[in-house]
Amino acid sequence: MYLAISVARMLVLPAAGILVEVLIRQAAFTPELVGKRLVFGAVGVRLGMAGRRQILQLRYTAEVILSLKSEDSPVLVRELGFANLLIGMISLIGLIGLVLPSWNPAAVLTGGVLYALAGIHHTFRGDRN
DSSP, X not given: OHHHHHHIIIIIHXXXXXHIIIIISOOOOOHHHHHHXXXXXXXXXXXXXXXXXXXXXXXXXXXXXXXXXXXXHHHHHHHHHHHHXXXXXXXXXXXXXXXXXXXXXXXXXXXXXXXXXXXXXXXXXXXOO
């Protein structure tokens, strides 16, 4: 279920937004359009929701996702949640980017760096998905 929801937020939501803009608003299919929709869906919505969950469900994130059993781990998880929530606020930049497209590259760069670093980290952890 988690995988399906993640794929929906990272791929389906941006693809739907692209289709709406191209088919209904008659926008040109450009790299800028793809970047704008990825900022909103794949970065903003996904990380915003992850951050909210990490802040509100500390023990679940610590024990199930991070495999931390220490009593001090909620402090770390809350900090991680705040970071994800703030990065997720890039969705606001994505919304502003609908009017001011010059804001999108900064949001794309921030989200791209985060996902690249996380992807590299996950590559070396075969026991995690």
